[in-house]
């Protein structure tokens with residue numbers, strides 16, 4: 070974990086993006102900057118964050134870099150403090166809880182450490198950071214929280230049991246908190262990507278070429294997913310599912326029998342092994 074590399078000036082809204090060192094988070098940070106925000110970039114790989122910070126600074130944004138492991142209590146506490154007690158630094162107006170990862174395999178075969186690490190990052194860090202920033206946002210009557218959930222939020226995921234459960238939590242939590250603060254001027258929104266080409270697959274150790282049928286056609290890239298998410302957040306949409314096939318999938322599981330959804334979901338995840 071490191072201290073922020075530079076203080077930021079006032080005048081533009083400030084967005085803190087977790088998992089900004091790659092994939093969807095990096096693109097969300099670019100979009101926020103393009104949209105007139107200064108940035109606090111959070112992830113473990115400081116050098117990747119510094120490269121992005123240099124790019125965004127060239128485009129006129131002020132950028133802080135906070136290298137922190139959000140699976141750890143210390144890393145969560147550091148970012149929590151940045152959000153809750155800015156001290157002499159500028160308060161954060163927009164929190165993007167994007168950092169996350171998944172493991173693939175039968176739950177009985179997976180080391181429990183990885184399962185617990187997913188809960189720590191995908192759930193605990195997200196709750197802790199949201200709790201740290203939200204009171205001040207509600208008091209101010211502006212700003213917001215964008216939580217990155219998943220298409221997996223809508224169904225149980227045999228083969229990705231813990232991951233899917235964490236993402237079901239993220240969606241449920243986001244919708245509930247949104248309703249609690251409705252009318253306050255604060256936006257609380259969820260982005261639910263489907264299969265997106267990022268570093269996610271490498272960390273999960275999955276194949277990206279094994280999908281057949283509609284699932285194979287549903288792949289998207291990080292910039293288009295981030296764009297849909299950022300636009301959904303700007304429009305204060307509760308839930309954004311990018312891509313028409315993903316939208317259809319999220320919609321149809323509401324009406325299909327749960328037993329059929331479980332089996333279909335298992336079949337899709339098996340193709341990733």
Ligand SMILES: NC(=O)c1ccc[n+]([C@@H]2O[C@H](COP(=O)([O-])OP(=O)(O)OC[C@H]3O[C@@H](n4cnc5c(N)ncnc54)[C@H](OP(=O)(O)O)[C@@H]3O)[C@@H](O)[C@H]2O)c1
Nearest residue numbers: 088090091092093112113114139168169219265267268269
């Ligand atoms: N790609 C997909 O198919 C897909 C589908 C649905 C939902 N999502 C969700 O989208 C979000 C972004 O994932 P992505 O697809 O962009 O994957 P990615 O390319 O692997 O990016 C993940 C980001 O999270 C950061 N991160 C991982 N572990 C961390 C930790 N312990 N502490 C702090 N930061 C950490 C990574 O940075 P460092 O490694 O530098 O820490 C990286 O910046 C995740 O929440 C994921 O669950 C992805």
